[in-house]
Amino acid sequence: MEADRVRRQEGEVRLNWWNEGLQLKLRIHPAGLALAALYAIACWGARQLSFDQFYLPAGIRVAALLLCPPRLWPYLLLGEYAYFAQIRYPLIEKYGIAWVILASTLLMPAVMLIVHRSGQLMSRSTNAGLLAIAAAASVVVTLTNLGLSHALWPSPPSDSLTAFLTRAGRFTTGDFLGILTVAPLALVWAARHADPTLKPGHRGITTLALVSMIVLGIMAAWMPDDSAAARTSVQLLLGLPAVVLTCLHGWKGAAVGVPLLNLMIGLSMPKPYPATFDATVLATQQVMAITGIALLLLGARISQYHRRYRQRESSEQKAISLARSSHVASEMELRERAISLRKLGDGIDLSLTEVVNWLTSQGHQSIANSLLHTATVHSRLFREQASMVYPTALEQLGLYVALQAGGVRAAWNGTHRVVDPRLSGDPCKLSLDLQLLAYRTLIDAVSLMLKHETGQIVVRTRCVRGRGQRGIVMTVALLDPHRALSSDTGELAADRLAGRMLAFAGTVRTRHNRIRMLLVEPSSERLSTSGHGRAEPQAASPSAWSRTRA
Template identity: 25%
Template structure:
């Protein structure tokens, strides 16, 4: 056990001892054989308090324990008083210490290992049972002849504390995991608006209340069926929300089934059956909830990892687009400079060579200048930069298709284009160019129709692209005539010649989808993209608000 300093912070130790003693005395009147609530308080204090406060807890239990035990010297005997004078905290302390050191229930600040917690609860319940059984064996000669035997009483001493610990400790664990100083109102608001709270109020409480009332009205064996039916909504809630749902529903089931049992010193057989049934059912729900929570945590990690990959892909795509735009502007500046230089040079050469326009040097210079302009236009159209996406789709794309001998029609409808994020507009243009390049790769494609529609649904902006190529056998001859221009169409549009799977991956970066449909006389590509900036802001806000609640289960 870690070294404990008793000299430092002695007021805190005194406060812990006094507070624990008062709490022990307060719960003693409501403690029964099947509901020993002090067992849950004892276990929770040892589990959550630092080691340095354990001596204070021991003192806080020893004094009220002696106050309650000494008056029973004449009625229960000296041996029982000697055993019961030892606080029940003593046999539990080494068990909790071993669990905290060897298989800690709290491996990290906001992480709880439910399996380790269940094992610790079972071991502490067994330790408490041995302690109580020994004390009961000491006083057995002083009891009536019809009193429970020692083995039968040991079952009571095991089930009662286990049920109480199982119903009290998870709530304290949840409070430990969720507590953030100075954010009580915010946490309370999040709890009341959580799906677990709403499902508990709307489904769990009404169903268990109805079944509990039915259990008290009907006779055997239908009351056992009603008890069994209580676990159906509990299991559904656990499958949906994990171990926290098991903690909430398990406590409610324990209160409805165990508290109404006979609280006399001698429990009946049916009471034993009910308690065993509750213990097994709630424990299984906790184990199942731990597995479900682990799966939910893994899914959350995978989702966040996918979000990070998406964000990185968007940033990479946007940075590449910015480089292309800068390169296009640099090429345009170079072409302009080359044009001015060539003009001055040609003016000087005209004095020497009158017909310089027909010379090969002049043609090569003009061709080089034109190629630079075309390269700059293919990388990032000037129309796009100056007049936006609709102008680029109507002018730049139309001019490239017209030069290739393909009829083109562009329809832009909807609203919200001006509010779309820049990366979305970029991917929209590139996806349209890739889709046009793909459908025009068919020789029979003679006409292309592009439909662009933007909109907003429940505050979420989106854009739909539909590229449809009309396939006509009569257009093959025209395609052969413009074969060279059709080959250069992808270069003019700045397309990379992606296939359908690659285009679908690009669209998927923005939570979109792409579909290809082939008809007898046409080929259609449809793509849907969402505004990534809005999604990132919403997800960032949700992850920030849920940050302290993420790591619950190992």
């Protein structure tokens, strides 16, 4: 019973479909119709400048598919049909309605399928994907056009195989050059926000290359017909500015230089109408097509290496920024410890003073004096050690005062091997972070020399400024100029000091009897308030074939 009821319902559904029909919802947007009209007008205008061996509507077709999302492709198909209706309706009586319909409806869907299938290749390599689309589309469109004409024309062209292949090669070259002339510009437009800036030094060279291409193209177009050899030479010279653009701007430079190269050569045809054929220009175009392929691939490779360089440079800058932040954080922690030690020392001094006063009041003057002397010495040593944890004097008085009045100077004097430092320049113009790093690095370098070398040691520092930067040069050297540092000392200096220097783009070099260190910071770096309480940086006739091409 249940099965009978289901069959009756299915029969009712079929009857309702037969009586009521199918309901299809089709939305047509005015913007889509405007896109279709714009596409048809662009194809018509491009055809007025095209020839069999330089066919721009093929480039318009591929460029439109690359620029528009798939949801707008039906409107492009509508525009394609409107374009074909305008140019092929008058040909119905001569070539038949079957050819007009099929030859007009198959081309755009075939190219749509090619562009859709090449999506993954385009995502991996833009120029390689474009070349694959250009090659496949030009071959498919040419074979479809020629095959349908031989199959559907009332009087098919009776050509030999050689003539057919020659015509197919010419049409394929024309479509390929048309695609390489228009489609790369569409890709540049689509990626206009990816890297919109030019380097200031490249702006003038880029302008010169573009102007030279235009001038050479005009020269080739205005040359008389009897100077074919000179025209060919000028056309070949057009490749040099395209190479310059590719080297400067990678795939974007190639995507601008190659279309301009093809356009200048195409417009230099002696008779610009669709039936034109010039064997000399065709040979030049074939050479330039190969050149364009090479430039697009070279541009893609240059852009790839440039992108890798930018990523590596960004990673290095991030690592340097992290190292600098880590340095600042560690210095802040040491500063808090030094402040705590100073408070602790003040408390101990206060307690000892009270004890000394009580002993004095009780008549124990000698014990009080002895205790006061011992407390004074130990208090001084305690404060010197606290200053080596973090030089608080550096914040108010600068690097040189911290080196001359702090605990580090007492420690150096205690070795009897470090002569008076030779300090020049004004370190207070440097940021606090750089001064702290210079302080730490200089102490480590002197300690390294004291531990692994013998003889007197001299410390020299000099604040420098030039080329928009400022910094400090520090040298820790043996006083005896005839002695050289051991290889172990040089290796230890590179291992222990280089890591700190990277935070401020510094360098460490070991030469003969000295260790030379350079710390640099940009002089134009914007200052901000740091946690330290001080500012720091941050057989048809040619005419018939031309009329039927698409």
